[in-house]
Amino acid sequence: xxxxxxxxxxxxxxxxxxxxxxxxxxxxxxxxxxxxxxxxxxxxxxxxxxxxxxxxxxxxxxxxxxxxxxxxxxxxxxxxxxxxxxxxxxxxxxxxxxxxxxxxxxxxxxxxxxxxxxxxxxxxxxxxxxxxxxxxxxxxxxxxxxxxxxxxxxxxxxxxxxxxxxxxxxxxxxxxxxxxxxxxxxxxxxxxxxxxxxxxxxxxxxxxxxxxxxxxxxxxxxxxxxxxxxxxxxxxxxxxxxxxxxxxxxxxxxxxxxxxxxxxxxxxxxxxxxxx
Amino acid sequence: xxxxxxxxxxxxxxxxxxxxxxxxxxxxxxxxxxxxxxxxxxxxxxxxxxxxxxxxxxxxxxxxxxxxxxxxxxxxxxxxxxxxxxxxxxxxxxxxxxxxxxxxxxxxxxxxxxxxxxxxxxxxxxxxxxxxxxxxxxxxxxxxxxxxxxxxxxxxxxxxxxxxxxxxxxxxxxxxxxxxxxxxxxxxxxxxxxxxxxxxxxxxxxxxxxxxxxxxxxxxxxxxxxxxxxxxxxxxxxxxxxxxxxxxxxxxxxxxxxxxxxxxxxxxxxxxxxxxxxxxxxxxxxxxxxxxxxxxxxxxxxxxxxxxxxxxxxxxxxxxxxxx
Numbered sequence: 001x002x003x004x005x006x007x008x009x010x011x012x013x014x015x016x017x018x019x020x021x022x023x024x025x026x027x028x029x030x031x032x033x034x035x036x037x038x039x040x041x042x043x044x045x046x047x048x049x050x051x052x053x054x055x056x057x058x059x060x061x062x063x064x065x066x067x068x069x070x071x072x073x074x075x076x077x078x079x080x081x082x083x084x085x086x087x088x089x090x091x092x093x094x095x096x097x098x099x100x101x102x103x104x105x106x107x108x109x110x111x112x113x114x115x116x117x118x119x120x121x122x123x124x125x126x127x128x129x130x131x132x133x134x135x136x137x138x139x140x141x142x143x144x145x146x147x148x149x150x151x152x153x154x155x156x157x158x159x160x161x162x163x164x165x166x167x168x169x170x171x172x173x174x175x176x177x178x179x180x181x182x183x184x185x186x187x188x189x190x191x192x193x194x195x196x197x198x199x200x201x202x203x204x205x206x207x208x209x210x211x212x213x214x215x216x217x218x219x220x221x222x223x224x225x226x227x228x229x230x231x232x233x234x235x236x237x238x239x240x241x242x243x244x245x246x247x248x249x250x251x252x253x254x255x256x257x258x259x260x261x262x263x264x265x266x267x268x269x270x271x272x273x274x275x276x
Numbered sequence: 277x278x279x280x281x282x283x284x285x286x287x288x289x290x291x292x293x294x295x296x297x298x299x300x301x302x303x304x305x306x307x308x309x310x311x312x313x314x315x316x317x318x319x320x321x322x323x324x325x326x327x328x329x330x331x332x333x334x335x336x337x338x339x340x341x342x343x344x345x346x347x348x349x350x351x352x353x354x355x356x357x358x359x360x361x362x363x364x365x366x367x368x369x370x371x372x373x374x375x376x377x378x379x380x381x382x383x384x385x386x387x388x389x390x391x392x393x394x395x396x397x398x399x400x401x402x403x404x405x406x407x408x409x410x411x412x413x414x415x416x417x418x419x420x421x422x423x424x425x426x427x428x429x430x431x432x433x434x435x436x437x438x439x440x441x442x443x444x445x446x447x448x449x450x451x452x453x454x455x456x457x458x459x460x461x462x463x464x465x466x467x468x469x470x471x472x473x474x475x476x477x478x479x480x481x482x483x484x485x486x487x488x489x490x491x492x493x494x495x496x497x498x499x500x501x502x503x504x505x506x507x508x509x510x511x512x513x514x515x516x517x518x519x520x521x522x523x524x525x526x527x528x529x530x531x532x533x534x535x536x537x538x539x540x541x542x543x544x545x546x547x548x549x550x551x552x553x554x555x556x557x558x559x560x561x562x563x564x565x566x567x568x569x570x571x572x573x574x575x576x577x578x579x580x581x582x583x584x585x586x587x588x589x590x591x592x593x594x595x596x597x598x599x600x
Contacts, residue, residue, distance in 0.1 A: 080305035141350035178403025270600035
């Protein structure tokens with residue numbers, strides 16, 4: 001793919017982009033140039049491909065199933081897709097890339113989840129009591145490992161009261177204040193990880209806001225509200241009391257250039273972004 | 277030299293009810309589907325699956341009532357179905373024991389099995405419910421009593437780092453499957469395996485297992501594979517049976533051969549929302565089909581040709597994927 005310089009900074013107006021577009025764009029803006037980024041299937045792939053075309057042309061992407069530095073000309077629908085192999089520098093397997101993660105090589109990773117609490121603990125496993133579930137979800141996959149061992153993680157979430165919860169039904173993936181086993185004691189992530197502390201969740205991007213974390217208290221706070229979203233609307237869609245004290249205002253909407261790249265270069269087939 | 281060529285039916289007959297099984301591939305990619313369908317036709321029961329991750333094949337086995345224990349970290353159909361409905365139903369009915377790990381855990385369990393050591397240490401998953409002793413489901417079922425040599429005495433262990441004093445580390449037990457079923461692009465006449473594209477966790481899974489069955493798109497002379505030995509994944513002596521079954525990974529996708537059949541997986545995922553839908557689907561596509569060849573006839577040539585990969589790109593440039 002041709003590297004496209006984004007010089008046109010004209011922002012799109014509400015109605016000219018979807019919530020998914022803003023999610024992808026906000027996620028891509030989290031990538032710093034030259035970082036090693038780990039991505040699983042879905043919006044993360046979209047975000048890293050957009051980042052490589054815009055803000056972070058020199059980022060190094062590791063796909064979870066075992067490809068490194070892909071230069072795909074066609075959007076992978078999954079990290080197992082042969083499209084991930086196109087132009088990559090290494091095609092290996094999961095053991096290779098998860099070892100690199102544990103070794104501390106990964107700067108940033110994108111993740112999703114069904115539920116999240118104010119400490120960034122995420123559930124991708126079950127709704128209801130684990131021993132008597134209401135609904136079973138796919139499970140951890142690499143979510144747990146990645147959130148345990150990447151220096152920064154960014155979660156892409158749907159904003160709903162039942163998803164942003166006081167306490168998650170099952171703690172699949174560790175945030176800033178976690179439950180240490182076998183004792184069951186709640187403690188700060190730094191204490192739980194000790195010498196193997198590498199970092200933790202740095203942002204949550206929902207379809208309504210961007211959140212960041214106070215690393216001392218471990219609590220999430222609102223960083224920016226998406227255009228059209230008020231504090232009241234956001235609080236109504238959240239299951240715990242939100243901290244707006246550090247809110248910087250409105251999330252920057254996508255630029256026309258970013259949208260063009262998303263729809264014409266990254267996902268022209270409409271795999272993750274159906275036509276508006 | 278012993279002839280390792282078998283028919284699909286004969287190879288699958290080597291799998292006993294109650295066996296611990298693992299597979300090649302990743303989610304909806306390069307799964308040994310022809311063998312899965314044959315396992316269902318032969319009505320295998322009480323299978324103990326241990327997988328780095330699961331997928332459509334797992335949901336089919338679960339939906340058919342073939343699975344009693346699942347140790348893994350993920351199950352679903354990726355883009356084509358987010359919820360593992362068959363597993364959801366079987367957990368609720370108490371027909372399946374589910375033991376949740378993480379990707380790194382199961383990878384290290386396989387690697388420990390492959391390396392012949394009883395466990396490996398990892399830092400992954402501190403502070404999460406995966407380590408919650410209340411959720412040790414095989415333990416709760418009383419199956420960690422040593423009677424089944426493939427079920428370890430504990431789900432996890434912990435040990436202080438004796439070398440660099442980095443604190444207490446998590447230990448995961450070796451996986452010791454009875455059988456690994458691999459689907460590969462090529463296998464040699466003696467059993468050397470060549471996998472093209474990503475190898476996922478096939479190497480660890482095959483080497484951990486006692487018996488390895490390889491289904492391949494084609495069986496080729498060993499001399500051909502020996503021209504480029506750096507492209508081969510598994511040595512012949514760990515492979516017990518080889519079967520030639522072109523398109524044998526359909527509907528999952530395979531590098532350089534055929535793309536994933538998203539519409540087919542989506543149809544199954546939708547049918548799997550109900551018990552009767554699942555049974556109807558299995559009746560039509562598994563029990564109502566006598567063999568792999570009949571399955572391919574039922575799929576029809578134009579469907580398959582649409583999935584066939586471009587020899588440069590290694591994926592299909594014709595298969596429709598998105599909504600545009």
